[in-house]
Amino acid sequence: MLQHIYQPPGSSLCGQTCVAMLAGISLEESIAAFGGMRGGTRTRDVVRALRVLGIRCGEKLIRLRRQQKPDVCIVKLHFDDSKDTHWTLWYKSRFYDPSMYGQYLLDVGGGEYPAGVRQTSYLPIFMD
Secondary structure (H helix, E strand, O other): OOOOOOOOOOOOOHHHHHHHHHHOOOHHHHHHHOOOOOOOOOHHHHHHHHHHOOOEEOOOOEEOOOOOOOOEEEEEEEEOOOOOEEEEEEEOOOEEOOOHHHHHHHHHOOOOOOOOEEEEEEEEEEOO
């Protein structure tokens, strides 16, 4: 079973936290896999960190169509009222959102993100 980890409040460590959950390591170990990066991450940063940890993944994000996702992937979220994006982990039909606020949204939305929060793309993870 996957251990749910929350990013520190007010931080931009959602990518690092998703990788930590997926790899079963601490947030600090994940940050090290990102080369010490403690801020917002791009897709290439996430891919590089996953590969450092020996986790196979896709090369780039795949656009979501009708919300079809593989069993394990890292999903990129966009917000209607903000330019910010957010990484969250989709693992065997359940979201593991690293932000406390995201968990609140999931509770309100009944396990799916409510209006104003869009799942736009995902990075596939290839688990053996």
